[in-house]
Amino acid sequence: MAILDHWCNYGIRFSRYGSKDIHRYKLDKTFDFLPSYICVMDDFAKKEMQNEGIPADIIHSFGNPHFETIKNQARLVDIEKTRSRFLRNDLNKKL
Numbered sequence: 428m429a430i431l432d433h434w435c436n437y438g439i440r441f442s443r444y445g446s447k448d449i450h451r452y453k454l455d456k457t458f459d460f461l462p463s464y465i466c467v468m469d470d471f472a473k474k475e476m477q478n479e480g481i482p483a484d485i486i487h488s489f490g491n492p493h494f495e496t497i498k499n500q501a502r503l504v505d506i507e508k509t510r511s512r513f514l515r516n517d518l519n520k521k522l
Contacts, residue, residue, distance in 0.1 A: 428462055428463065428464040428465070428466065428503070429441075429462045429464070429465045429466070430465075430466045431440065431465065431468065431472065431473050432468065432491065433456060434468070434471070434472055434510065436449075436479060437472070437476040437479045437481065438452065438456055438458065438476070438479035438480065439452045439474055441459070441460045441461045441462070441481070442455075442456070442458055442459055442460070443457070443460075456480050458480070458481065461481070461485070462485070463485060464485055464487060464489075465481070465485055465486045465487065466487050466489050467486060467487070467488050467489070468488070468489075468490060468491040468494075469488055469490065469491070470488050472488070473486045473487075473488045481488040489495045
């Protein structure tokens with residue numbers, strides 16, 4: 428099983444090529460090291476992997492626990508107070 432946590436280089440991760448050889452990978456999209464299961468962050472990642480040629484039946488979208496925590500904590504943030512603080516800091520940096 429592989430667990431992906433980033434939205435790029437989907438196919439090359441399972442090929443014989445490293446990221447410095449991406450041009451070679453694009454000419455030969457062979458997946459030499461394909462696991463039985465691949466867990467991805469969301470349906471976008473799953474679709475992109477399918478577009479690379481990775482079989483849909485081994486890709487499973489489970490979400491990202493870190494982003495779920497951020498989403499849940501966002502309800503506790505005072506948006507106007509935070510926005511005001513950042514805008515004030517930006518103005519001070521420009522001066």
